[in-house]
Amino acid sequence: MADTRTAMLRLSALVGERALFENEAYRRLWLARLLSHVPVNAVIYTMLILVVNATGRSFSSSLFVVAYIAPSALLGTLSGAIVDRAPKGLVLGGTNALRAALCLLLAISTDNVVMIYLIAVGFAVASQVSGPAESAALPAIVEPADYTAANSLNNLGGLIAQVAGLMLLPAIFLKTVGAPPLAFVCAALFLAAAFQFLLVEGLGGPVSDVQITIGDTRERFAQAWQRLTADSVSYISVVIVVLANTTGLVVVTLLPRYATQVLGITAENAIFVVTPAALGIWLALRFVRGLSGRVSPWWSVGGSFGALVAGVMLLAFIHRFGDALARWNPAGAFDPGPFGEGTARIVMTMAIAAALAFAFTFVNVVGRTTVNERIPREMQGRVFAAQSVLTNLASIPPILLTGLLADGIGVTPVFFIVGAICALLAVFYAARNLASPARKAY
Numbered sequence: 001m002a003d004t005r006t007a008m009l010r011l012s013a014l015v016g017e018r019a020l021f022e023n024e025a026y027r028r029l030w031l032a033r034l035l036s037h038v039p040v041n042a043v044i045y046t047m048l049i050l051v052v053n054a055t056g057r058s059f060s061s062s063l064f065v066v067a068y069i070a071p072s073a074l075l076g077t078l079s080g081a082i083v084d085r086a087p088k089g090l091v092l093g094g095t096n097a098l099r100a101a102l103c104l105l106l107a108i109s110t111d112n113v114v115m116i117y118l119i120a121v122g123f124a125v126a127s128q129v130s131g132p133a134e135s136a137a138l139p140a141i142v143e144p145a146d147y148t149a150a151n152s153l154n155n156l157g158g159l160i161a162q163v164a165g166l167m168l169l170p171a172i173f174l175k176t177v178g179a180p181p182l183a184f185v186c187a188a189l190f191l192a193a194a195f196q197f198l199l200v201e202g203l204g205g206p207v208s209d210v211q212i213t214i215g216d217t218r219e220r221f222a223q224a225w226q227r228l229t230a231d232s233v234s235y236i237s238v239v240i241v242v243l244a245n246t247t248g249l250v251v252v253t254l255l256p257r258y259a260t261q262v263l264g265i266t267a268e269n270a271i272f273v274v275t276p277a278a279l280g281i282w283l284a285l286r287f288v289r290g291l292s293g294r295v296s297p298w299w300s301v302g303g304s305f306g307a308l309v310a311g312v313m314l315l316a317f318i319h320r321f322g323d324a325l326a327r328w329n330p331a332g333a334f335d336p337g338p339f340g341e342g343t344a345r346i347v348m349t350m351a352i353a354a355a356l357a358f359a360f361t362f363v364n365v366v367g368r369t370t371v372n373e374r375i376p377r378e379m380q381g382r383v384f385a386a387q388s389v390l391t392n393l394a395s396i397p398p399i400l401l402t403g404l405l406a407d408g409i410g411v412t413p414v415f416f417i418v419g420a421i422c423a424l425l426a427v428f429y430a431a432r433n434l435a436s437p438a439r440k441a442y
Contacts, residue, residue: 020149025141025201032196033134034157036096039186039193041165043103044068044123045271046179047116049170052256054113062403065253066396068120088137089203095130096194099123103187107180132384135368139377141202147372151365152285159281166271227375228383233298234374238387239429240305241367243422245391246398247312248360250418253399258411262318263349264342276350280357288365300366305426308359309419311352316416321348 021027051064102122109115142150173182197203229235259270291300314321322345375383398421402414 020142020146020153023141025203026150028196028200029137029141029203030153030157032092032193032200033154034161035189035193035196036092036099036130037158037161038165038169039099039103039189040123040127041161042169042182043099043106043186044120045166046170046174046182047106047120048256049174050110050116050179051113062253062399064117064120065249065399067117068124069249069391069395069399087203088133088140089198089200091133092130092137092197092203093194095126095133096190096197098126100187100190100194102126103183103190107183107187110179110183128388131388135371135384136377136380137200137203139372139380141200144373148289148365148369151369151372152288155281155361155365156285159278159285162281163278167275170271227379228386231374234370234383236298236430237301237367237370238383238390240301240426241364242387242390242394243426244305244308244360244363244367246395247308247418247422249391249395250398250402251312251315251356251415254402254406254411254414257406258315261411263346265346273346273349274353274357276354277357280354280359281361284358284361284365288362291362301363301370302426302430304359304362304366306423308356308363309423309426311356311359311419312422313416313419314352315349316412316414316419318345318348318352318412321345 021030048064102119105122106116106119109119138147138150138154169182169185173179173185228238255270255274259265259273263270263273265273322341325344325348326341371380371383371387398418402418405414405417
């Protein structure tokens with residue numbers, strides 16, 4: 001255990017936060033999150049690839065993503081109340097045990113597309129509860145002054161989970177022994193995560209007296225939403241995070257088709273093209289505390305979101321950027337240039353991916369920290385559940401529509417449309433909130 005603690009302290013230095021891992025409860029929570037996020041990434045990505053390979057259509061991948069996010073529409077109010085009322089350690093342990101069981105089911109169902117959709121729904125149910133629980137657990141074990149640092153370290157764990165879950169595990173298993181053994185490994189990781197969550201000190205009891213009944217949870221959920229909308233900074237932060245995550249879901253949905261149509265590579269290899277995103281995430285985590293502390297939350301959230309939508313819109317011009325790079329001939333050293341057309345597009349995509357990852361990470365860290373700091377602790381589970389619900393509900397129409405558009409007009413024009421619409425929506429909701437009369441919080 002001492003060796004693990006030492007390794008984690010060294011790891012925290014990557015984002016400039018050397019002391020937070022001295023907190024044993026946070027250290028155990030961070031490790032549990034890592035153990036659960038690695039298999040989540042691996043399983044969801046594997047199921048998406050299985051569906052794309054079986055059907056060969058962008059709309060099929062859109063349906064898969066919708067199957068994964070749709071349950072939040074039914075569970076949002078209830079999951080938020082559960083998170084605020086029930087012991088978070090028990091909630092997180094139980095949801096990861098459920099994920100382990102779903103992995104075992106996937107291991108025997110990799111050739112059944114309908115069953116894969118149903119398993120995705122099961123994962124969505126677990127995620128709708130576990131996501132708000134993880135976010136709301138932070139104030140129970142971390143001091144307010146360390147919220148930004150803790151959220152940065154959480155995102156560092158997310159980066160590690162993405163590298164291991166999206167790149168390493170699928171590359172090793174899908175190209176060798178196949179998806180069923182990968183599902184068994186993921187089941188073991190989920191069980192290990194469940195055990196770790198149950199051991200986190202400080203997550204053993206409720207933080208409010210919210211009753212878990214259908215009739216009462218709707219009222220309590222509305223109360224938390226009223227409190228959120230009464231604080232313009234928190235409200236706009238949540239709206240921007242929702243739009244940022246909606247944009248991210250659309251981009252991820254289109255990534256397999258973008259790889260095959262635009263870059264000329266297989267869907268399985270698409271993840272390697274976006275590996276520079278890891279650098280963008282690390283840079284955001286390394287500097288978010290210093291940069292966000294120098295400016296207001298409006299500029300932190302708004303500026304990073306503006307960079308995000310600009311990067312997505314740049315993907316629409318990847319052919320032109322690739323052609324320009326392919327023709328680039330410094331000092332006449334190459335004839336006609338150092339890259340072929342396909343390679344040039346891949347290089348430009350990698351550069352844009354790093355910038356997108358930086359902006360996406362920055363806006364999520366600042367947005368989550370804003371809620372941690374400004375919303376009462378006993379309401380945070382419901383607020384984060386509301387954020388998850390809004391993200392998923394807002395994502396369903398554009399995911400389905402962009403899947404159809406990508407099949408009809410191609411992938412690249414869709415990126416410009418998505419970026420432009422999200423930018424306009426952000427401006428609209430910010431202006432409407434600021435123009436509304438001041439509301440009284442509960």
